[in-house]
Amino acid sequence: MYNDEIMDRYQNPYYFGKPERYSIVIDEASTSCGDKIILYIQEENGVIKQIKFEGDGCIISMVSTDLFCEKATGRNIEEIMRIDESDYVKNFPVEITPGRLNCALLPIRAFRRGVGRANIPGNLK
Numbered sequence: 001m002y003n004d005e006i007m008d009r010y011q012n013p014y015y016f017g018k019p020e021r022y023s024i025v026i027d028e029a030s031t032s033c034g035d036k037i038i039l040y041i042q043e044e045n046g047v048i049k050q051i052k053f054e055g056d057g058c059i060i061s062m063v064s065t066d067l068f069c070e071k072a073t074g075r076n077i078e079e080i081m082r083i084d085e086s087d088y089v090k091n092f093p094v095e096i097t098p099g100r101l102n103c104a105l106l107p108i109r110a111f112r113r114g115v116g117r118a119n120i121p122g123n124l125k
Contacts, residue, residue, distance in 0.1 A: 002059060005093045010059045015069035019052045026114030032102050035061040037110060039069075048072050048080065053107070060096065060103040067092075068107035077115055083108055 002010075022040040029036040035057030042050040051069045055062060072080045089096045089104055096104045 002094060006059060006063050009063045009066050013053075013062065013066040015052050015066050015073075016054065017052050018054055019050055022050070022052075024114065026110050028106065028110030028113065030057070030061070030102050030106055033058065033061075035103055035106055037061070037065050037106060039065075039107065039110060039114065041115075043077065046077050048075055048077060057106075058100075058103050060094075060100050061106045064092070064104045065107040068111070072111070081112055081115065 018038075019040050019042065022042050024039075024041040024043055026039040026041070027037075028039075035055070037053050037055035037057070040052045040054075041048055051072050053065050053069060055065060071083075085105055085108060088108060089101065092104055
């Protein structure tokens with residue numbers, strides 16, 4: 001059902017864990033399926049220097065969060081806030097069915113809500 005890339009990311013996520021330093025914490029859960037993630041972000045001057053996560057959920061939500069962290073690292077917060085959800089899903093390593101859409105988009109939506117509430121210079125509110 002899942003390809004090797006998905007299974008490897010799920011079993012050995014690159015960005016899983018709580019870093020020693022972070023300036024933003026975003027705690028988010030999906031009410032539709034119970035997936036839960038916590039994003040730890042080290043931000044400097046509007047740029048994501050490091051982002052890691054902890055969480056528990058389905059393969060799609062955990063892999064999506066790991067891929068999101070990879071995509072966000074080193075990029076400007078405003079740029080990440082503008083990620084197109086349909087492009088993100090279209091470029092996901094496996095097809096995302098309508099029933100799994102919330103799982104795949106959990107990290108993007110969590111980031112937008114959390115960073116939108118944070119007091120960061122230059123963020124989009």
